[in-house]
Structure formats: C-alpha cells, structure tokens
Amino acid sequence: MEHAGDEDSKMNKINAKKLLKRNKLYDAAYELFTTKGMTETVIEDIAKKAGVAKGTFYLYFKDKYDILNKIIYRKSVTVLKQTMDATESKVKAENAGMVDGVLFFIDYLIAYFKSNKKMLRLIHKNLSWGLYRKILADSDDLLEVKGMLQRLTDEYRTGGVNNDVIEKNMYIIIELVSSICYSSIILEEPYTIDEIKPTLYKTIRKILSK
Amino acid sequence: MEHAGDEDSKMNKINAKKLLKRNKLYDAAYELFTTKGMTETVIEDIAKKAGVAKGTFYLYFKDKYDILNKIIYRKSVTVLKQTMDATESKVKAENAGMVDGVLFFIDYLIAYFKSNKKMLRLIHKNLSWGLYRKILADSDDLLEVKGMLQRLTDEYRTGGVNNDVIEKNMYIIIELVSSICYSSIILEEPYTIDEIKPTLYKTIRKILSK
Amino acid sequence: MEHAGDEDSKMNKINAKKLLKRNKLYDAAYELFTTKGMTETVIEDIAKKAGVAKGTFYLYFKDKYDILNKIIYRKSVTVLKQTMDATESKVKAENAGMVDGVLFFIDYLIAYFKSNKKMLRLIHKNLSWGLYRKILADSDDLLEVKGMLQRLTDEYRTGGVNNDVIEKNMYIIIELVSSICYSSIILEEPYTIDEIKPTLYKTIRKILSK
Amino acid sequence: MEHAGDEDSKMNKINAKKLLKRNKLYDAAYELFTTKGMTETVIEDIAKKAGVAKGTFYLYFKDKYDILNKIIYRKSVTVLKQTMDATESKVKAENAGMVDGVLFFIDYLIAYFKSNKKMLRLIHKNLSWGLYRKILADSDDLLEVKGMLQRLTDEYRTGGVNNDVIEKNMYIIIELVSSICYSSIILEEPYTIDEIKPTLYKTIRKILSK
DNA sequence: GATGAATGAGCTTTCATTCAT
DNA sequence: CATGAATGAAAGCTCATTCAT
Numbered sequence: 001m002e003h004a005g006d007e008d009s010k011m012n013k014i015n016a017k018k019l020l021k022r023n024k025l026y027d028a029a030y031e032l033f034t035t036k037g038m039t040e041t042v043i044e045d046i047a048k049k050a051g052v053a054k055g056t057f058y059l060y061f062k063d064k065y066d067i068l069n070k071i072i073y074r075k076s077v078t079v080l081k082q083t084m085d086a087t088e089s090k091v092k093a094e095n096a097g098m099v100d101g102v103l104f105f106i107d108y109l110i111a112y113f114k115s116n117k118k119m120l121r122l123i124h125k126n127l128s129w130g131l132y133r134k135i136l137a138d139s140d141d142l143l144e145v146k147g148m149l150q151r152l153t154d155e156y157r158t159g160g161v162n163n164d165v166i167e168k169n170m171y172i173i174i175e176l177v178s179s180i181c182y183s184s185i186i187l188e189e190p191y192t193i194d195e196i197k198p199t200l201y202k203t204i205r206k207i208l209s210k
Numbered sequence: 211m212e213h214a215g216d217e218d219s220k221m222n223k224i225n226a227k228k229l230l231k232r233n234k235l236y237d238a239a240y241e242l243f244t245t246k247g248m249t250e251t252v253i254e255d256i257a258k259k260a261g262v263a264k265g266t267f268y269l270y271f272k273d274k275y276d277i278l279n280k281i282i283y284r285k286s287v288t289v290l291k292q293t294m295d296a297t298e299s300k301v302k303a304e305n306a307g308m309v310d311g312v313l314f315f316i317d318y319l320i321a322y323f324k325s326n327k328k329m330l331r332l333i334h335k336n337l338s339w340g341l342y343r344k345i346l347a348d349s350d351d352l353l354e355v356k357g358m359l360q361r362l363t364d365e366y367r368t369g370g371v372n373n374d375v376i377e378k379n380m381y382i383i384i385e386l387v388s389s390i391c392y393s394s395i396i397l398e399e400p401y402t403i404d405e406i407k408p409t410l411y412k413t414i415r416k417i418l419s420k
Numbered sequence: 421m422e423h424a425g426d427e428d429s430k431m432n433k434i435n436a437k438k439l440l441k442r443n444k445l446y447d448a449a450y451e452l453f454t455t456k457g458m459t460e461t462v463i464e465d466i467a468k469k470a471g472v473a474k475g476t477f478y479l480y481f482k483d484k485y486d487i488l489n490k491i492i493y494r495k496s497v498t499v500l501k502q503t504m505d506a507t508e509s510k511v512k513a514e515n516a517g518m519v520d521g522v523l524f525f526i527d528y529l530i531a532y533f534k535s536n537k538k539m540l541r542l543i544h545k546n547l548s549w550g551l552y553r554k555i556l557a558d559s560d561d562l563l564e565v566k567g568m569l570q571r572l573t574d575e576y577r578t579g580g581v582n583n584d585v586i587e588k589n590m591y592i593i594i595e596l597v598s599s600i601c602y603s604s605i606i607l608e609e610p611y612t613i614d615e616i617k618p619t620l621y622k623t624i625r626k627i628l629s630k
Numbered sequence: 631m632e633h634a635g636d637e638d639s640k641m642n643k644i645n646a647k648k649l650l651k652r653n654k655l656y657d658a659a660y661e662l663f664t665t666k667g668m669t670e671t672v673i674e675d676i677a678k679k680a681g682v683a684k685g686t687f688y689l690y691f692k693d694k695y696d697i698l699n700k701i702i703y704r705k706s707v708t709v710l711k712q713t714m715d716a717t718e719s720k721v722k723a724e725n726a727g728m729v730d731g732v733l734f735f736i737d738y739l740i741a742y743f744k745s746n747k748k749m750l751r752l753i754h755k756n757l758s759w760g761l762y763r764k765i766l767a768d769s770d771d772l773l774e775v776k777g778m779l780q781r782l783t784d785e786y787r788t789g790g791v792n793n794d795v796i797e798k799n800m801y802i803i804i805e806l807v808s809s810i811c812y813s814s815i816i817l818e819e820p821y822t823i824d825e826i827k828p829t830l831y832k833t834i835r836k837i838l839s840k
Numbered sequence: 841g842a843t844g845a846a847t848g849a850g851c852t853t854t855c856a857t858t859c860a861t
Numbered sequence: 862c863a864t865g866a867a868t869g870a871a872a873g874c875t876c877a878t879t880c881a882t
Binding site: 252253254265268273274 | 875
C-alpha cells in the first residue's frame with residue numbers, strides 16, 4: 001500500500017512537471033503568436049521563451065499549427081464558459097426573457113474581445129470564423145454552454161416558433177456578430193464597436209422578433 | 211511628326227508586350243493560387259507557368275503578396291461593375307424600389323460567388339473581408355458602383371431617414387452577407403447557401419424596414 | 421548454505437529476467453531491421469517493440485550497430501551449426517567423399533538463404549561478406565564447424581595436396597558462393613539461383629579437381 | 631548570323647561555367663566520400679569544398695546519393711574504357727587468344743584497383759557489386775567495351791560452345807573477381823591480392839577450359 | 841528589359857544519448 | 862536496474878531575392 005502510494009506520488013510529481021512544461025509552452029506560444037504573428041514565430045522562439053529545448057516542443061505538440069489550434073480551443077472554451085456563467089446569473093437575477101438573454105450573452109462576448117483584441121486577431125487570422133464555429137460545435141467541453149443556449153431559446157419554441165427557424169436565426173446572428181466584431185474591434189473601420197453596437201443590437205432584436 | 215509617330219508605335223508595341231507579360235503573370239498566379247493555394251505556390255511556379263524567367267516576375271511585382279492583392283482587386287472590380295450593370299438594368303426595367311434593388315444586387319453577387327468558389331476562397335483565406343471592404347472603399351475604379359448604391363438609397367433619404375442610419379445598416383448588411391457567403395458557399399456548414407438564402411433575405415428586409 | 425541457495429536462486433531469477441529482456445530486444449531489432457531496414461529503424465522502435473524503455477536499450481547494447489552485429493553473429497552461428505549437422509549426417513550416411521561433402525554443405529546453405537532472403541539481405545547490406553568471414557573465422561562458437569571442414573579436406577591433404585593450396589581454394593569457393601548468393605538470390609539478376617546453380621557446382625568441382 | 635553567333639558564344643560561356651561548377655562538385659564530393667565516408671560527409675561539406683553555396687548543390691544534384699551514383703558511374707566508365715584499350719592493344723600485339731585476353735583484362739583491372747583502393751571501397755560500401763553490374767550493363771557509354779568482350783568470346787562460340795554456357799561462365803568469373811578484389815585489396819584478409827592472384831587466375835583458366 | 845544561376849539564411853524535424861527519479 | 866523526459870546538435874532542403882550577362 002505504502003509502496004503504491006509512493007509510486008502514485010512519484011507519478012503525480014512527473015505529471016505535474018509535464019503539465020507545467022506544457023503550460024509554459026502554451027503561454028510562450030500565445031504571447032509570440034499574438035505579438036509577432038504566426039509566420040514570424042518559429043518553433044525555436046517558442047521553445048526559447050518557454051525555457052525548454054527545441055526538441056521538447058515536439059514532445060508535446062506536432063507542429064506550430066497543432067499548438068495554435070489547441071491554444072485557440074482552450075481560450076475559447078474558457079471565454080464561453082465565463083460568458084455563460086455571467087449570462088445565467090444575469091438572466092436569473094433579472095428574470096430576463098430570451099431576447100435580453102441572447103443580447104446579454106453577445107454583449108459580454110463583445111466586452112471580452114474588446115479588452116482582448118489580441119485573441120480576437122489570433123482567431124481571425126488563423127482560423128476562419130466558420131471553421132472555428134465548427135470546432136466549437138463539436139466540443140464536449142461546451143455541452144453546458146450549448147445547453148444554456150438551448151434553454152434560452154425554449155421560450156421561442158414554446159411560443160410556437162419552428163425549431164428550424166430559430167436555429168437559422170441564431171446562425172445568422174452568430175455570423176453577423178463575429179463579422180462585426182472583427183471589423184469594428186480590430187480594424188475599427190468604418191465604425192468602432194461602440195459606434196455600431198446600437199445598430200447591431202437593434203438588428204438582432206429585429207431578427208428575433210416575429 | 212512621323213518620326214514621333216514611329217516612336218509612339220514602337221512604344222505601344224513595347225507597352226503591349228509588357229502588358230501581355232503582366233497579364234500572363236496574373237493569369238498564372240491566379241490559377242496557381244486558387245488550385246494549389248498561396249503557401250504552396252512559389253514564385254518559380256508562377257514564372258514557369260507564365261513562360262517567363264523568375265527574375266522577370268520581380269520586374270512587375272514586389273512579391274507574392276503584391277500580385278495576390280492586385281489580382282483580388284482586379285477581379286473584384288470586374289465582378290462589382292458587372293453586378294452593378296445587372297442591377298441597374300433590372301431596377302430600371304422593373305422600376306424596382308430600393309429594397310428590391312439591394313436584394314437584387316446581393317442575389318447577383320451570391321450567384322457569382324456560388325459559381326466561382328475559388329475566388330471567394332482566395333479572398334477569404336488571404337485577405338480578411340474587413341480589409342477587403344476597406345480597399346474597395348478607397349478604389350477609384352468603383353466610383354460608379356458607389357454612385358449607384360448612393361442613388362439606390364436615395365429613396366430612403368428622401369423618406370426622411372437619417373443618412374447615418376442608412377450607412378450603418380448598409381454596413382451591417384455587407385458584413386452579414388460576406389460572412390454568410392463564406393460559411394455557406396465554401397464550407398456549406400451548417401447550411402448551404404440555398405438553405406439559408408430565404409432567412410438571409412428576410413433578415414435584410416427586416417434591417418431595411420423602418 | 422540455505423541462505424546462499426536463496427541468493428543463488430534470486431540471482432538466477434534476475435539473470436533469467438535480464439536474458440529475457442535481452443532476447444526480446446534481439447527479436448524486436450531483427451524483425452525491424454529485416455522489414456524496415458537499418459536506417460529506418462530507430463532505437464525507440466526497438467525498445468517499444470520489445471516492451472522496454474528507451475534507456476533500457478542502452479543497458480544492453482552500445483548502439484544500433486552493436487545489436488545488429490550481435491544479431492548477425494548469433495543467427496550465423498545457428499545456421500552454420502545446423503548446416504554442419506546436416507552435412508555430417510549426410511556424409512556418414514552416404515559415405516560421401518570430400519567434394520560431395522563440400523557441395524552438400526554449400527547446397528544446404530543456399531537452400532537456407534533461399535528460404536530466408538531477409539537475413540541474407542541484412543548481412544549483405546550491413547556487413548560486407550569479407551568482414552563477415554573474418555568475424556566468423558575468429559569465432560569460438562564455430563570451432564566444431566571448422567573442425568568438420570578440416571576433416572572434410574583431410575582427404576585432400578592425405579592425397580598429397582599442399583595445405584596452402586587447399587585453403588586458398590576454399591577461400592576462392594567461399595567468395596564465389598557468397599557473391600553469387602547475393603546476386604542470384606536477392607537481385608535474381610542476371611540469373612536466378614536455380615539457373616546458375618549447375619554452372620556454380622560445375623565450377624566448384626573444377627576448382628576442387630587436381 | 632552574327633547575332634546568333636553571339637548568343638551561341640554566350641550560351642557556351644554559361645554552359646562552360648556550369649560544367650566547371652558541376653565538376654568542382656564532383657571532385658569535392660569524391661574527395662570527401664573517399665576520405666571521410668558517405669555518412670560523415672554532409673552536403674554543406676561538399677559545397678564548401680567546391681567553393682559554392684549549399685543551394686547550388688541542389689541545382690545540380692538531387693541529393694548525396696545522386697551525386698554518389700553519378701560519380702561511381704563516371705569513374706567506372708573511364709576505368710573500363712581504359713582497360714579495354716589496353717586489352718585490345720595487348721591482344722593485337724601478342725595475337726593473344728580469348729583466355730589470355732580475358733586474363734589480361736582482369737589483370738589490368740586488378741592493377742587499377744590496387745592503386746586506387748579508395749574508389750574500390752567507395753563502390754563496395756555504397757553500391758553492391760550486383761547493382762553496380764546492372765547499371766553498367768545498361769550503360770550506353772560502354773557499348774564499345776561490351777563489343778570487345780563479345781569479340782573476345784567469339785573464339786569460343788565458333789569453337790561450338792553454347793552461348794548460354796559462355797555467358798554464365800563470364801558471370802561466374804565477374805562475381806568471383808569482384809568478390810576477391812574487395813576482400814584481398816581492401817581488407818587484405820585472409821590473403822593479399824598478390825598472394826591469391828595465382829590461385830585466382832588458375833581458377834579462371836579452369837572455368838574457361840572445356 | 842529579360843534571364844536564370846547563384847546565394848545562404850532560415851526552417852522543420854529527427855533521434856542518439858543522458859540522467860534525475 | 863529501469864525509466865522516459867529532456868536535450869540540442871545536426872542535417873536536409875527550400876525559396877525569395879540578387880545580379881552578372
């Protein structure tokens with residue numbers, strides 16, 4: 001028993017060390033990708049910044065694109081879960097309806113990206129929104145988020161609106177918001193996000209209206 | 211005078227030759243970019259396909275990205291002018307209103323990209339929609355197109371709608387359509403363009419309604 | 421005493437374990453060398469296939485070439501002893517003379533390599549026949565085989581043939597057979613082993629004739 | 631005409647320069663392959679020794695093995711043609727028969743390799759004799775040599791010996807000589823080439839005897 | 841203007857070997 | 862004894878760009 005315990009603790013130490021190294025690589029790569037850009041960042045930069053040897057990188061990731069995708073995925077899951085938590089609290093506290101729920105969700109996301117342009121740029125430059133949406137759609141880590149959105153739109157369904165109509169409208173909204181985010185947060189052209197927000201929200205309300 | 215004429219014709223011949231070479235390079239690059247992709251296409255490929263020496267490429271273009279941007283610009287101007295002509299004819303023939311005019315314009319563009327996915331993919335993968343819009347906005351070659359869109363929305367302005375509101379709505383529409391085009395024409399996920407078109411057009415009508 | 425016995429049996433167990441591991445490494449390496457080839461096989465492959473850690477490999481062998489040479493040596497000793505046994509039986513049974521004895525020895529070897537091309541290729545590609553002969557010449561494990569060949573050629577010696585002549589002729593025969601084996605069994609060019617065998621045997625008879 | 635002449639001479643100059651560079655690479659590679667060995671020689675070494683950039687190497691050769699094979703081929707053709715010339719002179723001068731002709735041919739080759747062990751080792755270590763024979767057999771540059779060997783053996787054919795028998799015997803001789811050359815010239819074990827030569831030649835005479 | 845040979849920095853990836861655990 | 866994470870040298874190869882002709 002004790003011996004087994006020893007082995008376990010040994011394993012844990014090793015795994016903890018591995019995790020630490022992996023995270024150092026994640027952080028280094030994220031920092032470099034967002035400042036220098038993908039093509040300007042070479043594997044050696046990442047390794048050096050993480051304080052490991054070049055070969056070590058290949059122990060954890062297949063190549064530059066592997067770590068990029070994983071970074072984007074991890075960050076996204078974090079953001080979306082956070083957004084969901086905030087939305088749920090708000091909805092409960094204010095006993096908000098579906099439209100306000102969706103708008104709050106979007107508002108929270110926009111705020112997040114506004115204060116984190118680097119990540120937005122990273123996603124946009126290296127992963128199209130379309131592909132991104134696909135990846136997130138298949139994610140098991142986001143089941144909760146999906147559940148929440150489902151519940152949010154239940155109101156509609158019980159109101160007799162066709163399920164297909166709801167889903168298509170949601171798709172339209174997602175595409176619209178993503179696209180606007182990029183143009184208005186990153187490029188700030190032709191409108192800044194604050195300039196366009198009222199119009200955007202008005203549009204979303206129109207889309208969700210019957 | 212005659213001598214000058216000779217010089218002129220000589221000049222013209224040389225210029226024609228240069229133009230020919232430039233066009234051959236454009237065609238070769240477009241073909242390769244759309245089939246092999248940007249990163250897989252190397253300068254030598256383009257030169258070889260165009261039937262010129264590698265060094266000649268640098269006589270006409272700065273690098274791969276230079277020719278890419280110029281290709282996209284040229285193609286876009288062509289498409290937009292064509293779309294404009296079709297729209298104007300239609301509007302005149304049917305004495306259509308502004309909403310129908312805008313919808314026709316979009317419909318024509320979608321049809322074009324549906325039958326020319328390669329170009330859509332090229333633009334999307336190598337130039338963000340936002341940047342693209344910016345370039346076209348500054349283009350002198352598209353003054354006519356802009357004029358037409360202006361005239362189209364005049365109806366609104368005379369109807370007492372604030373100019374700023376119109377422009378923001380147009381921006382929202384452009385972003386929405388571009389985004390949907392990419393997802394639904396290239397990825398065909400989660401909906402094909404034909405599946406989402408009715409919802410898209412309904413949305414645009416909602417946006418343009420007062 | 422009893423305690424010592426315990427220690428002995430403990431030692432044996434450990435040694436048996438070590439031997440088992442070593443053999444697993446031998447088998448794994450042989451399999452990989454003959455299928456994937458030397459350069460394509462990396463130490464990690466061998467360790468993985470043998471079910472041990474990479475570092476363990478270095479506990480038993482210096483490097484890839486060390487295990488290769490040992491594999492070739494082990495396999496060769498086995499084959500030659502087997503060939504010797506078969507030859508001795510045959511010679512006794514048929515009361516065969518020296519020439520027939522030598523030819524049978526060669527025939528048995530050719531048959532063996534014909535049905536085990538992988539090993540022949542391994543020897544040839546990684547150890548020249550010349551070097552190979554040298555290693556086997558120094559082997560203590562093959563004293564019996566050498567003794568047999570000695571006895572086989574005794575007939576000649578008693579027949580008054582100079583010992584030096586016999587040995588040189590044997591050398592010529594060995595070189596010839598090895599060379600033909602490679603070309604005709606592995607490459608099958610310009611003749612298959614079956615096509616060239618009659619001529620080869622005729623030549624050997626000529627060499628051994630006075 | 632003059633213009634064309636200019637272009638021709640320009641072309642010639644360029645081609646001459648290219649040839650010069652190619653030859654420099656050949657020489658550098660040969661020197662390095664024979665002294666340091668194949669695996670120890672890296673492309674950069676070759677380029678540096680030839681006084682060109684690494685990339686230039688790839689303009690002329692696919693990789694290390696490409697240049698190696700070409701070097702071996704070139705050297706071999708030279709040697710064999712030279713051997714042929716010497717043999718033909720000798721045969722004419724001494725009105726020698728076929729057996730003496732063949733023996734002279736072999737003797738010349740052995741002498742060559744004895745004074746050029748590096749090349750022999752290069753061929754042997756990197757190209758099996760079998761493969762080597764095949765390449766030379768397909769060579770158009772050696773048609774003359776083949777013709778000469780054909781004429782040499784004509785004597786046999788007219789003597790009523792089956793063509794197949796002649797060719798098989800020649801094959802046996804070639805394999806034997808190659809194999810002996812390597813063992814006795816490179817390894818000098820168990821006999822030096824001078825020690826084994828009398829026995830070798832006696833064997834060849836036996837093979838060629840009816 | 842046109843050519844294409846030459847350049848060489850730069851990148852990815854592998855893998856034998858070590859050594860702390 | 863056994864492990865396997867970490868190392869980092871090393872090599873192959875590409876390709877944008879230059880420049881002598």
